Amino acid sequence: MPTKRQTDNRASEELSGRERKKQKTALARTIAVQSTPGPSNANESAVAGPSKSVRFGSMQGLPGALDVERFAEARAFEINAMQEAMQNARSNATQRAWQQLPRHLRRRAASHDVRRVPLRLRDKARAEMDTAKRKAPGHSMPKKSKQNQPKRTVQLLRRQKDKTWLETHIWHAKRMHMDNMWGYRLAVTPTEKSFRPSHRASVHGSILHDASYFATIEIKGPEDILRSILDQCCDCQGPSPGAKRFLTGARALESCLYDYNAYPHRLIAPVTVMWQADVPNNNQENAATNEPGKGKGKEKAASSNLQQNTRVVWLRVHPAVLADAHRSLRVAASFALNSAKQVGRTAEVEMADLRDHFNVFEIMGPKASQVIKGALKPVDDKRADFQKFWASLSRLQSAGSLPRGMVIGFTVHDPRLSFPPKNAKLETAEGKTLSPASTVFPSAALAESRIWDEETRLAIRKPRYKKKDIDQRRANNLVPGTPLKAERKDDRIPVILMQRSVETTAPAQSASSTLPRARTTNALHGWTLIIPQGWGMPFLSSLIYTGTRVGGQRERQTQAFEAGCAYFPRDFPTTEAYEEYAEDRAADEEETWERKPPAKRPNYEKLGTRSPWKADWDVVLGIARPPSAKDTVNAGDEDDLLDTQREVEMTDATEDAAAPPSAAAPQAAAWDVAAEPWLLRGSDVPAIIADISSMLNPSAGLLMHLNQIRAKRKLDPLPASMRGEDLFRTALVQVGVSLCGRGRPDDLAIIYRINDDEARKWITAEARKKSGLALLHDGPDDTELSQISPSAGGIIGYVTTGSFSLSLGEGHATGAIPLRQYLELRQQAQRLRNDGKLLVKVRNRDETICRAALVDLLY
Known part of the structure; x- marks a missing residue:
């Protein structure tokens, strides 16, 4: 029998690495205590044991007074032991200094530079660094080479040769993905996963966006000439920019800018018009008192004062269309001045570009x-109105309860003096049915601000004190954390606060029975803060310290998408900015598609996608020929396709015998390549569509309505060479698309029309599905209907923006279709008695499944 293996005493004494680490940690967390002095261990210490219970009776013999010095000397060992134990536990912690930081403070460079670590952890981080790999900061370059290095300011300016940085660029560049857009280096989206948190912040909290890249155009001149210029260039629908509610400066107008006298063609971009506040008892009254009376009547004197009253108006437009906006306004100004010169009047109009004069922050939520x-x-x-308004902000549950575009002007102290700011809590008043802010109405006196004065802006362009000076004043305070008091030499900054809403339409219009909406979306409300140049970072630091999130371009686009409204430029076809955006996106997507192998990319030719990279609006409108037949073949479709879009439309109109003559597509002998597509949008669009849909000749009715709208702005009628048929067939309308079932429409998804027979099947299938009778096989269900391949001639539009809506909890999209196709859908809904719901099919460009969807008008 073999002998047993003898135990190696040497191996048993050695501990594993894990055990040694546990033993080291336990020893570091042990507090040494002083043992009871005895004959042999008077100066020895022992490990602390379990605490003993103390009886209250044993405390009766304690002295009434205590000598602090003797007591501290007696407890010196315990105090030193506690400090050493805390230091040992801290130095032997299981986490390194870099791992103790929160995720939003962790930097990859922190492992190489101790100065990137917060001050409280620098000693620990310095001790944990490897001495062999430690790099002395500031000694990486010889002195001679360091002298030849350009200064940091010169380096940063050199990097801005082909683009412009915002004042908050460095802050955004550390936390955002940046990209070159419209001549700027802008933040696209945060580096952290913030898609859903950003949406929650806009719905339940607040989110901030730096919109300083928007261009501001200032026009200065006589009031009547400025009104004429704006009437010639702005949208003719809705209120005029020279209306009384906007002329006083109490409100800002959201409108659209067109080329001079070109409405409804050549749309440039949305524009925000804001007049300088015209405070009563100002220039007009002074001019009336100083004017000599030579037998003139009061009306003539008032008219003269109106002509000589110099006003200032600001127009905020997208940076992509700044050159087009300048050109349109210059042409309108030249015509207005020529008209004034013909009546013997001399006037001057000044136009300035104020792109670098302001910082703009949009705070939504x-x-x-x-x-x-x-x-x-x-x-x-x-001002009593301002005090009342400022007091009501803490009780304001939403900025949507205020009048749209309300403007408030005031002056604030340097925000660095009160840093860090304290969040204002929402105060709820019980028993009040009226919102406290609804009692504050817009007025010129409330909108007055010194930011309109250029000399004032230039005087405070550079802060008087640097941040280190403010910090030194704060350090000199006797009580730490006390806010600094504003002194006479401190800066006072004039600002403008403007109410901003992202919503589709007015509630009164959306409730119209003639144009029912398929879905209701959530509107977003907030503020637009305009501050002078040079104060971007001081205000941004205070605003984000309150807990608000910061978003980029993607978050701003998502706000418009969730609110159900169009976003410029991606949702505005027929504009030059949209064409540039579509070309850039098509080039990027096609390059990405070509880099993939054939097995890993969709075959658009077999899928039947006619134009996978860019929407062919000219083909949809019927003013251009469709692509070749091989690009329009559907998967599994063996029938020959028709040559042109117009022949397909004529065939569909002939098959549908129940359709009235107005629903048929207009017939033309030849392709009109020179026709110009245009976008019909505005507050009067629902009334126009409701009126022309009941006419036998809708094209003539559309031309009549457009001439009436132009007459309201004192514009000449459209040229006689412009026929109503051409206007009618080249018009596009913006629509919202909501899927009836599951699925999510993507960008550039194709919108198809449905004939009456298939539409009845879809309606029946949806009714069975809602009633719970979907299991009864008495007809095709939505799954079977979605497999039907549509014809290439049935394309009536494209989705410009599509995704899953977090506010609706389903797929949603924004797109555009021709006006005549929209009228046909309305007539089809009346024939099918579908409660005014306009039914279409939507197919993503990389799929074969067509899903039913409802279409509603956006205006």
Whole structure:
């Protein structure tokens, strides 16, 4: 029998690495205590044991007084032991200094530079660094080479040769993905996963976006000439830019800018018009008192004062269309001045580009008012309206309860003096049915601000004190954390606060029975803060310290998508900015598609996608020939396709005998390549469509309505060479697309029309599905109907923006279709008695499944 293996005493004494680490950690967390002095261990210490219970009776013999010095000397060992134990436990922690930081403070460079670590962890981080690999900061370059290096300011300016940085660029570049857009280096989206949190912030909290890249155009001149210029270039629908509600400067107008006298063609971009506040008892009254009376009547004197009254108006437009906006306004100004010269009047109009004069922050969400009040400290303002408004911000649940475009001007202290700001909490008043902010109405006195004065803006262009000076003043405070008091030499910054809403239409219009909406979306409300140049970072630091999130271009686009409204330029076809955007996106997507192997990319030719990279609006409208037949073949479709889009439309109109003559597509002898597509949008669009849909000749009715709208702005009628048929067949309307079932429409998804027979099947299938009778096989269900391949001639539009809507909880999209196709869908809904729901089919460009969807008008 073999002998047993003897135990190696040497191996048993050695511990594993894990055990040694546990033993080291346990020893580091042990607090040494002083043992009871004895004959042999008077100066020895022992490990602390379990605490003993203390009886209350044993405390009766304690002295009434205590000598602090003797007591501290007696407890010196315990105090030193506690400090050493805390230091040992800290130095032997299981986490390194870099791992103790929160995720939003972790930097890859922190492992090489101790100065990137917060001050409280620098000693620990310095001790944990490897001495062999430690790099002395500031000694990586010889002195001679360091002298030849350009300064940091020169380096940063050199990097801005082909683009412009915002004042908050460095802050965004550390936390955002950046990209070159419209001549700027802008933030696209945060580096952290923030898609859903950003949406929650816009719906339940607040989110901030730096919109300083928007261009501001200033026009200065006589009031009547400025009104004429704006009437010639702005949207003719809705209120005029020279209306009384906007002319006083109390409100800002959201409109659209067109080329001079070109409405409804050549849409440029949406524009925000804001007049300088015309405070009563100002220039007009002074001019009336100084004017000599030579027998003139009061009306003639008032007319003269109106002509000589110099006003200033600002137009905020997208940077992609700044050159087009300047050109249109210059042409309109020259015509207005020529008209004034013909009547013997001399006038001057000044136009300036104020792109580098302002910083603009958009704060959206229900808590935006509390963020504004917590971050800004107004200077003592004696205006009763402003005091009432500022007090109501803490009780304002949403900025949507205020009038649209309301403007408030005031002056604030340097936000660095009150940093860090304290969040203003929402105060709820019980028993009140009327919102406290609804009692504050827009007025010129409330909108007055010194930011309109160029000399004032230039005087405070550079802050008087640097941040280190403010910090030194704060360090000199006797009580740490006390806010600094504003002194006479401190800067006072004039600002403008403007109410901003992202919503589809007015509630009164959306409730119209003639144009029912397929879905209701959530509107977003907030504020637009305009501050002078040079104060971007001081205000941004205070605003984001209140807890608001910061978003980029993607978050701003998502706000418009969730609100159900169009976003410029991606949702505005027929504009030059949209064409540039579509070309850039098509080039990027095609390059990405070509880099993939054939097995890993969709075959658009077999899928039947006619134009996978860019929407062919000219083909949809019927003013251009479709691509070749091989690009329009559907998967599994053996029938020959028709040559042109117009022949397909004529065939569909002939098959549908129940359709009235107005529903048929207009017939033309030849292709009109020179026809110009245009976008019909505005507040009067629902009334126009409801009127022309009941006419036998809708094209003539459309031309009549457009001439009437132009007459309201004192514009000449459209040229006689422009026929109503051409206007009618080249018009596009923006629509919202909501899927009836599951699925999600993507960008450039194709919108198809449905004939009456298939539409009845879809309606029946949806009714059975809602009633719970979908299991009864008495007809095709939605799954079987979605497998039907549509014809290439049935394309009536494209989706410009499509995704899954977090606010609706289903797929949603924004697109555009021709006006005549929209009228046909309305007539089809009346024939099928579908409660005014306009039914179409939507297919993604890389799929074969066509899903039913409802279409509603956007205006």
